[in-house]
Amino acid sequence: MSKYLLNKFLYTVDRDPALVERYRSEPHDMVAWWESTMANAVLNSHGGEASTWLSFTDEERAALADHDHCKLFELGAHPFLTLTLFIAMFERDNTEPLEYQKAYGARMAHFSMPYPDIAT
Amino acid sequence: MASIVAVIASTHHPFYYKASTATGEDRPPFADEWVRKITAFRETLTKANPDVLVMVGSDHFHQLWLDNMPQFLVGKAPFYDANWYNEEREFGLPKMLLKGQEDLSSHILRAGLDSGFDLAFSNELRIDHSVTCPIITLRPEADLPIVPIYTNIFAPPLPQPSRFVKLGEAIRRIVEEWPSHLRVAVIGTGHLSLELGGPRQFGPHGPDPEFDRRAVEWIATGDLDSCLREVSLDSLHSPGNATHGFMDFMLMMGVAGAGAKADYVDTLDLFHTMEAYFTWYPNGVPA
Secondary structure, three states: OOHHHHHHHHHHHHOOHHHHHHHHHOHHHHHHHHHHHOOOOOOOOOHHHOOOOOOOOHHHHHHHHOOOHHHHHHOOOOHHHHHHHHHHHHHHHOOOOOHHHHHHHHOOOOOOOOOOOOOO | OOEEEEEEEEEOOOOHHHHHHOOHHHOOOOHHHHHHHHHHHHHHHHOOOOOEEEEEEOOOOOOOOOOOOOOEEEEOOOEEEEOOHHHHHHHOOOOEEEEEOHHHHHHHHHHHHHOOOOOEEEOOOOEOHHHHHHHHHHOOOOOOOEEEEEEOOOOOOOOOHHHHHHHHHHHHHHHHOOOOOOEEEEEEEEOOOOOOOOOOOOOOOOOOHHHHHHHHHHHHHOOHHHHHHHOOOOHHHOOOOOHHHHHHHHHHHHHHOOOOOOOEEEEEEOOOOEEEEEEEOOOOOOO
């Protein structure tokens, strides 16, 4: 399990407007593309110095590709990163203020304390 | 030596800017009261007449990231650009440019390292809303030079709460030993109970009003003993999954000093989280 790599996906996508749109509109293709091209990138370094060992488990890849924020929480992805990116993708569909944010919390009602560990 | 003319601790609510500038149907019903409270809070800094602001906050995975994560970091740069694309996107925060006070940055780094705090530093730091929110609320002219200090309340493993308090106590002493005639305000922002990305988020109040009540009491009365006795890295999970930001309030209690009663206390019960505002005047309340 790679909480770090889940977080790296959320972090690198959330800070790039084009990737946010691509993740919203074609999540399966986009997650496959990201894993093959960006998962091993050492940020701030050129491609020749990429890491060699980072990949998602099947469960992690499916959670990202399915936009399954509850599963990402269960897997220990950082909740702030997940929330911020999902708001970026879906708040625009709100019909009233905070509609998406409240529904996002309601979908997680089955979680109780202690929450999954987010330490990486 | 420099003087600390005000110590200020506050929540940093990224929605304030948008709420306070919205008009017509877009203006939320709580905006007018919020603006009134912020305007009164701002006056507590204005009347201290500071020259320099030491700003304690926490980067929200903007520039500081898991491949190279400092626990405590001091900015040392002539300028700080501010606010990030995703803060503009989600909160409507404006781009900003703040001046740095490099001499005080150098002094804090040197004295901090010599006092047992292995502070990281940054010579090119784009700061985020943990620092710009209090600029917007307390000094919207954004005209004073700053020294940003970032703490890790976000990416475990985190330093212990007692370490935040000790760093605050060290910052107080170090700034007062700065060979300068300048008037310094130390401003830090954190959270009371808060949940982000979990089932208790965005409720009608903060996720744990009882924690908030006790926290405000600890801060207002300078009751570090009770606060340190009851707060641990484990205990902070239960009021809400983002409540570790309360440790920045504990750092500011360290700056203010054990037993120091705040000279100004105000709160605002908002949806999602409670706002709380505190000011101490170490040299007495300015006329």
